[in-house]
């Protein structure tokens with residue numbers, strides 16, 4: 564697989580050379596701006612841009628590789644293709660191209676943001692606010708990255724639902740089916756009762772799925788904490804009274820489709836009426852951006868007070884979290900990172916979330 568070098572006076576010209584030689588599915592490996600000293604002596608251009616690229620799937624010649632090299636190459640190619648997919652649309656945006664010509668270092672950073680799942684307009688805005696497009700900035704790529712990440716950090720807000728100690732804290736966990744509500748409650752109950760030595764009680768109003776109450780009861784039995792089912796508002800109030808001596812009450816809710824309006828209304832009637840109950844919305848990071856936002860909007864009627872992002876271990880594009888925070892600003896309370904109870908959870912911190920997305 565041959566890597567070729569292309570040089571031209573502008574990025575656009577260099578990209579045209581790549582396309583002309585390797586076709587429009589070429590994979591761009593790197594882009595940089597050469598200094599006059601680095602460029603060929605014959606060049607009269609003010610600046611010189613260099614692109615390293617290789618042929619894409621159609622033009623590629625992968626002969627002579629053994630099967631394992633072949634599959635490694637395939638992985639590399641698909642990774643590169645995803646980068647290329649966002650670099651080529653760039654060539655459509657004159658504004659961005661001009662910005663990148665002023666500072667080619669920003670291209671890699673842009674690619675990184677996109678690769679981590681940050682939506683294009685946000686990626687552009689973060690770069691811009693981070694100073695990537697300012698003329699005459701001689702910022703190093705490290706300094707630039709720091710500036711841009713600081714901008715991303717500004718979007719993240721966190722909260723600890725169990726922080727203050729005045730009176731009982733009642734927290735209900737809502738979200739689409741299978742997002743991880745019951746598992747997350749088990750993780751939290753373990754941490755609160757075993758590590759923080761708080762008196763914890765559980766309530767399950769997941770009365771739709773056979774065995775749903777049993778799942779929570781099993782965790783409750785292991786932890787030695789009380790657990791009551793509730794099927795109506797009266798039940799819920801009765802359960803809360805029975806747990807009135809507990810520091811924290813965690814309420815599991817029916818795994819339901821947010822497209823089921825009748826059930827959403829039921830849920831609202833159950834937990835929305837009680838102002839002492841704070842609601843927390845669980846969203847899977849391993850879902851599409853539109854699904855995530857649809858769920859957040861539908862569950863919005865329950866006036867949730869924080870996000871919990873689950874299944875962050877199932878995707879690399881965790882920047883979807885940032886996209887969601889930009890759509891509907893709300894603090895994040897917890898992040899879950901796997902199926903293991905109680906280990907796979909961490910309390911949200913701004914830098915923790917940033918690390919999760921970019922490392």
Ligand SMILES: Nc1nc2c(ncn2[C@@H]2O[C@H](COP(=O)(O)OP(=O)(O)O)[C@@H](O)[C@H]2O)c(=O)[nH]1
Nearest residue numbers: 740741742743744745746818874899900901902
């Ligand atoms: N990979 C991964 N799986 C998770 C995570 N949280 C929960 N799960 C799994 O998702 C599935 C559904 O979880 P459950 O708690 O029953 O979801 P619920 O319907 O919202 O209560 C189970 O197999 C869990 O083990 C997570 O952070 N990462």
Ligand SMILES: [Mg+2]
Nearest residue numbers: 744745769818
């Ligand atoms: Mg459940």
